[in-house]
Amino acid sequence: MPAAPAPTSPARPSGKNALPPVSSRASRSPVPEAARAKPPIGVFDSGVGGLSILKSLRAELPHEDFVYVADSGFAPYGERDEGFVVARARTITRHLLREPQLAIQALVIACNTATAAAIHLLRQDQPDLPIIGVEPALKPAIALSQTRRIGVMATRGTLNSQKFKALLAGLADQAQFICQPCDGLADAIERNDTAAINELGRQYTGAMGQFGTQAGDIDTLVLGCTHYPFASEQLQPLVGSGVRLVDNGEPVARQTRRMLARLSSDSAPGQCLLFSTGDPAILQTAARHWLGLGVPVKRLRI
Known part of the structure; x- marks a missing residue:
């Protein structure tokens, strides 16, 4: 995963949604010594x-x-x-x-x-x-992939975001990314609904193409939602033991x-x-x- 940039100090947005900056701990409400x-x-x-x-x-x-x-x-x-x-x-x-x-x-x-x-x-x-x-761990996945075909499972919100599109565009010359929106999967994990996790996992990995370690196969799968690592046990058999699952923890x-x-x-x-x-x-x-x-x-x- 690329290192997150250090916080910057641009002009603060105006309007009711903007939060007042906290310049020091002394400016907050009193906090116990501990x-x-x-x-x-x-x-x-x-x-x-x-x-x-x-x-x-x-x-x-x-x-x-x-x-x-x-x-x-x-x-x-x-x-x-x-x-x-x-x-x-x-x-x-x-x-x-x-x-x-x-x-x-x-x-x-x-x-x-x-x-x-x-x-x-x-x-x-x-x-x-x-x-x-x-953000989805695309750079670590590139370092691991031998076939240079990498699957990305993520929410629709992540895949449609300008931030992700910019990340993808910057790495497009290093690998081919097969991106799959996974509607409902995070919710199924949230509910610990094993049957739904298995069914959705089968549906989404099946839509991505051939997984494996041969030329042309997807050999690395990015788990692009923080919920998804908790479904690794269900996802790994669907893609095969030779496919690497990558998260950003x-x-x-x-x-x-x-x-x-x-x-x-x-x-x-x-x-x-x-x-x-x-x-x-x-x-x-x-x-x-x-x-x-x-x-x-x-x-x-x-």
Whole structure:
């Protein structure tokens, strides 16, 4: 995955949707001393899919605290219009910055669709906040592919975004990319609907063409939505054991480490707070199953 650019400081957009910049922690609401000593990293996604990014972040930064927001009450983002996604991204960012118990030091947008729609606006809104996004791991896939035919599974919102189209155009001379919109797949993963995951996975991989390791085959498959790594066990048999599945969790975690102003000096394991705008039980079950996290999930009404 290409390294995310450092936050820039362009003129802040005007209008009611723009967020006031946070130039220092002193300008926020008062924060308890413990929170100031170890501010958490905020992570959000449209649902449980961003847990795949959180898993990599916790492995890379084991002593940092994290706050994860699953916007399940407004999911899926991939089938929403861009304005809706931008509004939700701004609402969540505002909450993570202004809530005294949170007061994040950095933000990871653990959603390809939200990154494509909103990251440039969030960086304008908050020029002093490190903001890390995700995008389909096309560059890592090129490094792995031998046949130079690479499949990309993603949401329709990601594939139709100008950000993704620019990324694709810049790499078009290095490989052939077969892009497949996967309507409903993220939602099926969100619901842990195994039958639907299998059926949709079969439908979408079948539409992409021949997978394999011979010349002309698709030998690398990019999982271009943070939900999709949690369907790897269902997708791998559909494409064959010789096909590499590539996601962006580890590159995002490394980029987050690079962008942090300072790392926690605490030797104790970091803690996680989990919030959901939808059914807390869905996130709690997913976090326990995929990350081994037994922490309670709080309902968030924003």
